[in-house]
Amino acid sequence: MAKLNFGGVEENVVTREEFPLAKAQEVLKNETVAVIGYGVQGPGQALNQRDNGINVIVGQRKNSKSWDKAVADGFVPGETLFDIEEALQRGTIICYLLSDAAQIALWPTVKKYLTPGKALYFSHGFGITFNEQTGIIPPADVDVFLVAPKGSGTSLRRMFLQGRGLNSSYAIFQDATGKAKERVIALGIAVGSGYLFETDFKKEVYSDLTGERGTLMGAIQGIFAAQYQVLRDKGHTPSEAFNETVEELTQSLMPLVAENGMDWMYANCSTTAQRGALDWWKKFRDATAPVFKELYESVATGKESQRSIDSNSQPDYREKLEEELKELRESEMWQAGKTVRSLRPENQAGKA
Numbered sequence: 001m002a003k004l005n006f007g008g009v010e011e012n013v014v015t016r017e018e019f020p021l022a023k024a025q026e027v028l029k030n031e032t033v034a035v036i037g038y039g040v041q042g043p044g045q046a047l048n049q050r051d052n053g054i055n056v057i058v059g060q061r062k063n064s065k066s067w068d069k070a071v072a073d074g075f076v077p078g079e080t081l082f083d084i085e086e087a088l089q090r091g092t093i094i095c096y097l098l099s100d101a102a103q104i105a106l107w108p109t110v111k112k113y114l115t116p117g118k119a120l121y122f123s124h125g126f127g128i129t130f131n132e133q134t135g136i137i138p139p140a141d142v143d144v145f146l147v148a149p150k151g152s153g154t155s156l157r158r159m160f161l162q163g164r165g166l167n168s169s170y171a172i173f174q175d176a177t178g179k180a181k182e183r184v185i186a187l188g189i190a191v192g193s194g195y196l197f198e199t200d201f202k203k204e205v206y207s208d209l210t211g212e213r214g215t216l217m218g219a220i221q222g223i224f225a226a227q228y229q230v231l232r233d234k235g236h237t238p239s240e241a242f243n244e245t246v247e248e249l250t251q252s253l254m255p256l257v258a259e260n261g262m263d264w265m266y267a268n269c270s271t272t273a274q275r276g277a278l279d280w281w282k283k284f285r286d287a288t289a290p291v292f293k294e295l296y297e298s299v300a301t302g303k304e305s306q307r308s309i310d311s312n313s314q315p316d317y318r319e320k321l322e323e324e325l326k327e328l329r330e331s332e333m334w335q336a337g338k339t340v341r342s343l344r345p346e347n348q349a350g351k352a
């Protein structure tokens with residue numbers, strides 16, 4: 001554990017220097033890691049672990065798109081790819097990576113295979129924290145922990161292939177074997193994390209549900225839509241409104257923030273822009289703070305988890321989500337974005 005200073009607050013974190021891959025391989029050398037579900041996190045975590053020399057198998061429904069994807073990714077039916085029950089039986093560490101709603105339906109099956117000494121691994125605190133809604137209550141004689149990558153499984157894999165790492169949190173809910181800590185940290189390293197920070201199941205799910213509904217996904221779309229619409233209402237073209245709202249942010253300014261922080265991005269803009277941004281950011285903070293508080297309450301009272309379970313347990317949930325995504329995709333702003341993306345020099349046919 002390294003004690004590091006985060007803005008004046010000391011935290012215990014795990015870095016790759018102190019827990020190198022060789023140590024993770026040693027801890028996991030006698031384990032069979034069964035990744036159950038091959039949607040978004042499943043492939044990222046299974047492929048990174050496989051490339052990191054971990055004994056990993058995949059459990060997925062046969063005759064599904066995800067099964068075919070696992071085959072295309074090199075998992076071999078009968079050797080490293082099995083139907084869910086067989087993978088559950090073979091695995092000593094069960095990585096439960098079905099969608100949070102599907103985890104409820106499959107729980108009675110999973111529970112049958114949780115024999116003493118096995119480990120149940122999640123990438124979210126959802127199922128355990130909201131167990132009154134999910135019914136997920138593990139037996140006492142298995143380890144229960146999580147590694148929650150802070151980003152999409154797609155990024156987890158891409159960053160791994162680029163030699164980078166996506167930061168993850170980890171938490172232990174139950175240590176039945178006395179080895180939960182070394183097991184969970186080894187898995188965190190093996191799936192391709194950058195550094196690992198400690199949390200608990202409740203804090204993980206509260207922060208994660210807040211973040212994705214807030215600045216990471218919900219709020220960002222809301223603020224884009226609001227600014228774009230004002231510019232359009234005032235007579236600006238779609239090209240001008242989209243570039244001034246989205247394209248400049250993703251292509252020019254956010255990479256600078258990622259590299260060296262907000263003040264550095266500001267410092268690389270004009271003094272005119274700096275004056276305006278410094279004057280206005282607190283107004284936006286104050287306007288949105290009540291919405292973030294309302295959001296956090298909605299998470300903490302279980303309203304958000306219940307809504308997610310209710311909608312995502314319906315047989316036609318995929319079609320319904322797709323309809324809503326289509327509405328976004330077909331909005332003028334994102335259609336304008338499609339044209340703008342196609343005009344990026346690197347996306348143009350016959351580029352030099």
Ligand SMILES: NC(=O)c1ccc[n+]([C@@H]2O[C@H](COP(=O)([O-])OP(=O)(O)OC[C@H]3O[C@@H](n4cnc5c(N)ncnc54)[C@H](O)[C@@H]3O)[C@@H](O)[C@H]2O)c1
Nearest residue numbers: 037038039040041042066097098099100102123124152153
């Ligand atoms: N998507 C991400 O990048 C991401 C990031 C961090 C954490 N997580 C967490 O990881 C876990 C997995 O999320 P995901 O987004 O990868 O899941 P997902 O929605 O992609 O679904 C994963 C798999 O579940 C299978 N599935 C769906 N319904 C099923 C059912 N009834 N029976 C059997 N299989 C079924 C699908 O075939 C798919 O292979 C969740 O706990 C999620 O919160 C996801």
Ligand SMILES: CC(C)(O)[C@@H](O)C(=O)O
Nearest residue numbers: 150151152153208212216
């Ligand atoms: C990738 C996210 C948004 O961080 C994750 O939390 C998810 O639920 O998909």
Ligand SMILES: [Mg+2]
Nearest residue numbers: 124208209212
């Ligand atoms: Mg999430």
Ligand SMILES: [Mg+2]
Nearest residue numbers: 150151208212
């Ligand atoms: Mg998240």
